[in-house]
Amino acid sequence: xxxVTQLDSQVPVFEEAxxxxxxxxxxxxxxxxxxxxxYPNQGLQLLLKYLSGSTLVKGINGFEAEFxxxxxxxxxxxxxxxxxxxxxxxxxVYSGGSNYKLTFGKGTLLTVxx
Amino acid sequence: xxxxSQHPSWVICKSGTSVKIECRSLDFQATTMFWYRxxxxxxxxxxxxxxxxxxxxxxxxxxxxxxxxxxASLTLSTLTVTSAHPExxxxxxxxxxGLAGRLNEQFFGxxxxxxxx
Numbered sequence: 001x002x003x004v005t006q007l008d009s010q011v012p013v014f015e016e017a018x019x020x021x022x023x024x025x026x027x028x029x030x031x032x033x034x035x036x037x038x039y040p041n042q043g044l045q046l047l048l049k050y051l052s053g054s055t056l057v058k059g060i061n062g063f064e065a066e067f068x069x070x071x072x073x074x075x076x077x078x079x080x081x082x083x084x085x086x087x088x089x090x091x092x093v094y095s096g097g098s099n100y101k102l103t104f105g106k107g108t109l110l111t112v113x114x
Numbered sequence: 115x116x117x118x119s120q121h122p123s124w125v126i127c128k129s130g131t132s133v134k135i136e137c138r139s140l141d142f143q144a145t146t147m148f149w150y151r152x153x154x155x156x157x158x159x160x161x162x163x164x165x166x167x168x169x170x171x172x173x174x175x176x177x178x179x180x181x182x183x184x185x186a187s188l189t190l191s192t193l194t195v196t197s198a199h200p201e202x203x204x205x206x207x208x209x210x211x212g213l214a215g216r217l218n219e220q221f222f223g224x225x226x227x228x229x230x231x
Contacts, residue, residue: 032218043120043207043222044158051218090157100146100211100218106157 002027002095006105014113015083021076021108023065023091033074034092034102035065044090050074061085086112115141118210120223127198128231135193135226137208143188144210148220149181152205164191188212198230 007022025031032051036044048059055067065076074091091105117140127133137147146165150158162178164170164185172178180202182194191210195202205227209220 034219036222041205041225041227043118043224044209045222046219049219094218100220101148101160101163102220104157109155 002031002093002103004091004093004103004105006089006091006108008108009106010109010111012111012113013081016080018079019077019081019085019110021089021091021110023074023076023105025072025074025091025093027072027093027095029095032094033065033067034094035059035063035074035076036090036092037061038088038090038107040087047076047089081110081112083112083114085110116213116216116219116221117141118144118208118221118223120206120208120226122226123224124227124229126229126231129199130197132194132196133198133228135195135206135208135228137191137193137210137223139189139210139212139221142210142213144191145188145212146210147185147191148209148211149183149191149193150207150209152207152225154205158207161193195228198228200230203228203230 003026005024013019034049035047048057050057050067058064063078088107090107092102119138121136149161161176162170162172170183185191207225209222211220
């Protein structure tokens, strides 16, 4: 069985500050990892994904994440956040099965303050 | 590319009535569609997975007779909430996969807000 832990339910930061949203997973097999963003009353938008290859993955809106197999982590980072980055962020993992079923973390609410 | 739509975006209904939500992949053929439920300030809970032309696979604890899922074509899946009750009020999100070259990725619809009075 696979699971995803997002350690912080809420992360408040000031505009232009750096941010890291943490994600740890557990799985006994190789994984694909994803970060999604959800704005209020909207569906999910893919920020970035790790499938294989380089462990540093760059996504949209200036976000990046690093896959660390030894620490089973996939933390999301942005060097300078904007007010518009305020949203809920979900980490998700897929680790097998023909239907590519995802397991989501509980989400982290990022609030960027002026 | 890879756009998924949902209709309606919000619906209010009386207790005891049935509500149908549509999920469409607009520019690709979705071999698999997923239905999620999201409570306020919580994560997505997978309800069921459906493949075109076959019966949906429901997650443990999800009542298949209450949440009817149909995936009749490669671009359309429907979720019908039968005999809805206030506790069924939630945000329902669908996703679709099957885009060539990106089979491991799910593309999400904008969600449907259901309120049962």
